[in-house]
Amino acid sequence: MPHLNTLVRLLREAAPLGAQADALLALCRARPQVARALYLTWQPRSRSYEAVGGGERLPPGAGDPLQADDDALHARLGACRQLPLETLMAVPGWLGGRLRRAGWSHGLALVLPLRGEPGVLLLATDEAAGSAWLDWLGELLGEVLALAGGARRTAPLLAAEPLPALLLDAQARRLDGNPVFDRLAAELGLDDPRALLPANHVQLLRGCLEQARALQDAPSEVAGRQFLWSFIPDVGNGEVLVRGREASAQIQGEREAAKARRLYRQIIENTTDLISRRTLDGIILDASPASWTLLGYWPEELRGQPALPLLHPQDRERVARSTRDALEQDGYVTLTYRLRHRDGRYLWFETASRAIRETYTGAVVEVVSVSRDITARVRAEENLRRLAEVVEANTDLVLFVDPAGRPTYFNPSARRALNLDGEAIPASLDGLFDDALLRQLERDGWRCADERSVWQAEGYLRPRGERPPLPVSLVLLGHRAAGGERYYSLVARDMTERELRENQQRRHQDELAHTARLVTLGELASGIAHEINQPLAAVVNYAGASQRYLQSLGSNPDAAQRVAQGLARITEHANHASEVIRRLRAFLRKGQRRLQALDINELARESLGLCAWEAGQGKVAIEQALTDNLPPVYADRVLLEQVFLNLLRNAIEANRERHAGAPSAIVIGSALEADGRLCVWVEDDGPGASAETLERMFTPFYSSKPDGLGLGLSMSRGMVEGFGGTLQAHPAEGGGLRLECRLPAAGEGARRA
Template sequence: MKDTHDALLARVAALEARNATLEAEKCHYQWLAESTTDLISRHARDGTFLYASNAARELLGFEPEELIGISAYQLFHPADLSDLLNKSPQVYYHNGFYQQTYRFRAKSGRYVWFETTSRTRRDPTTGELIDILCVSRDVGRRVRAEAHRERLAQVVESTSDYVLFVGADQHIFSANEAARRQFSLPRENPHAPLARVYTPASLDVLEQIVLPAVARYGSWSGELEMLGRKDHLPVLSVVQAHRGRGAELGHLSLLNHDIRLRKEAEAQARRHQEQIAHANRLATMGVLTSNIAHELNQPLGAIANYASGALLQVQAKPEQPARYLAYPLEQVDQQIQRLAKRLRHIRTFVRKGGTQSRPVALAEVAEAAGSLCQWQYQQARVHLDLVLPATLTPVNADPVALEQVIVNLMLNALEASRRQHDANIVQLSAELQEGNQVALHIDDQGPGVPKAQQAHIFTAFHSTRAEGLGMGLAISRSLMEAMGGQLSVSESPLFCGARFTATLRSVAP
């Protein structure tokens, strides 16, 4: 009897211990439900809240007790409730588990994006729905990020730029619609090499310059050429490495903007500038007509004199040996060569064509420009002083364009000197400056250029003379910039007039 009583007491003690354990687990689970930042809730079959954890306070602004008795369906956004009731594909279901991302109205009236996982409990015998257990979390940040990415993806897909995504193997694995249409790429898994879309020259640039730069700095931008349907397609490319969380190593984005219209506009602007510069040279030659006549008249006169002398010798002594005519004929030949050289120079000066920079001797170009202007200076009784050091290094310039600039500046300096009664000299000098630059200075004794006008004097149609068109200096600056140089004006440190300075890059001999 005693053994039976002890066994009964042991069973009672075990049952009490088990109940204590269950109660402890229940308290533990209760503590977990109340401590988690997710909203734990239990609902009746009509969606009525039967229980809500403390997270309701933080997520929705409701006290847990306020939600008891309220149907959760009343707080759904109408569109999202329709998805749930109509079993939209957006509502995931599998073996009694539901998952949906939807908008849920908070106490303040605003909607919070929730992602809820629901589990239905049913009577194992009848299959009748007992209740619904839900775990909900705020996914507003994720939804907004996904919406932002989707908007960006839509922009990328709809842009007219050619957007390519390249893997570590330098093969295209995705492209937007414009690129697919232009380069005949499939929508799904194109896996095309870059040689499919870029020219061989641009592929070399990508391999030798772009990819190393992107690996080091993360991005690169510059001009490349793609393979158009009929000819090469110039593009402004931005290459960006994929970095950050989740990025695949070696993946790149290549954004290519079609710049054909810009290139054509630039080419048209260059042609227009060349036409204006050519017209300016023709106008300058009109001003220099008297000098040209003087230059041609001297060799022609000498040729006539030597030819006349030789003819008189032949008429006076027809029997004399031909060697006696060698000297006058040599002089005639020298004058013809000189005349031909002057004509070639004039023809080159007025030729029509774009600037083509190459290493040239600045002193030679300056002396040639001075010879063109010499007759005008002699007529005006103004001395043109050339101070050109023999140690000057060559400069990178187009000789015809540079000569045009110097002639324009010389004629402007002469015109400025004519306004001053006591002006009698214009100096052209050159010097090597820091930064591998050569500066050509033209100083005059004219009235100078007021500081208020120095910023506008190179503007087209701006002139300090009533009869001036205001194009010479504008064209001169354009030509200097086309050669990679600069043209500026300041007060002359030598005289009371102005100093115009043309600066060009020096070329090591």
């Protein structure tokens, strides 16, 4: 049985002719009745039969082999299925003689084709054994060959294959399949098991047969599971063995790995950081495309080049030493240094490097580095350092305040000025600001700093200890952090010296104003003398008349009454003279300024009294256009009266210059403007002023008069601005000049003053 199974398997597997012939001969020789067995195949070229397989070989026949043939025997065997050996050797031809020379005498010749080729099986037996059983053996072998030849052949070891396998013909029809394949198809619920194969399996099958080569790892997907199939062709039989394996985890892993590789590659190619590989000695192996953006070199230009020459000369030795030591010991290092751009400038870089080691020896085989351009950051840090040095060395007081209003930093100047040396930072600003400044800060400061980023004020700070209040000009700056949080900076400038200068300047201005008043009174001396002489002359006249009436008391009954009337007139005119002198003394007053609420109309009328005689001498009428019930202004009475007097005298001089003694008029008026300020204006009917004169009119020592000093209007503007007001000049409608003095109402004026 083993020989028969072997023969059938080889026939089904279409084994080579020699292997099939050996299996057939082994089966025959296993029978004790068979003495010899030989399988012969027809050779068309030599027209003779030749032995096949590992059996015996026949000796050559008699005569010339080139002239010999077995055509007659081949024709005889083609017409029958078997022939006694004696009959075969009697047929004329080459084979009979060879058999006789080989000692063949009794047996049977069976016509048994193998692999579709004509062939003859020769069986020799002892003559005593008979030939009946040979006929039976011939029929049996004929049936076996017929059945094996007509049966479907299977792939080698198909049943024992642990992976799903399928045998297909050239038209992709199933010839056979192993149990693993069938179980997998049933598990997936497939009506046609071939649905497990790739959708293009027909084309793959034809391709592997035409190309006579195996195709591997053709993918298919069924119910979310991945499979890889190999197509192994049997070109001779026009069949293909298809073997597969499930690769869901592998394909998923490969897809994830490919996705990760694409992602990493995309990151490397698009990142703004420079990613590079180099040897431990600094030879660049590869670089990302960011090298062009950062350094002006393409990766191809950097490959194979040493990295050290790109470093700044001052950084080379430090970087080379630190990098090699750290990578060999720790495997990781981060350094900051300068690299030269292609255009010659140097940029700051921060590089993190990691060593890649050989698995078994631990030696560093290459270094992977990620370099980032930190030039902007280094410059920003340098600017911050310089700014910190400026803040520390600044003579102004600098405070940092958090969103809750708590101070977090005082520069040295602030600590010295506030007497905080050695003390902790105060918890709030309450004890550092005077009450008025603190109220302004709470009312307007924080809001303005949030809305407009800046707020300014002036006030006083309170140093610790017994030090006097410190006058400062304060600026509050509002900042916004990257996260949107608010924080603040307070910059205060010590105004002590400015106050001293302003006080000194004010004293100088007051001295100059007093001198100007003396000069003015000197210029008005005639008018003042006339105004005093009139009441004095009246006093003398009334005194003389009273004396005469006293002498006639006895004879004149009305004398006593006349004396009483004269004394009353004397008192009246004496008081008038006293009032004139009082006004003169007040106008000439010298001393510290006294700011008070004043009626601007009353002050204007008093100024009219001082210059009325001068106006009368020049035939200049003064018209009043004063608005009643105006709010008061906050100023120094004497200085403001001097301003009005200067404006009136300038107007009188302008009219006298133009009209030369002819009658003319000037107007003084007052009004409350829409913005809440009070305006006192004096308009003349003089020659007016050019545009250049209007621009220079308030410049010190500039005057259009031949004998003028050019200080009147300049001093007047300075005094008005000191009260928080303005003094301006405009052309009048009639061709003259209009001077306008604007002053804030009492509350606002007091704050500004």
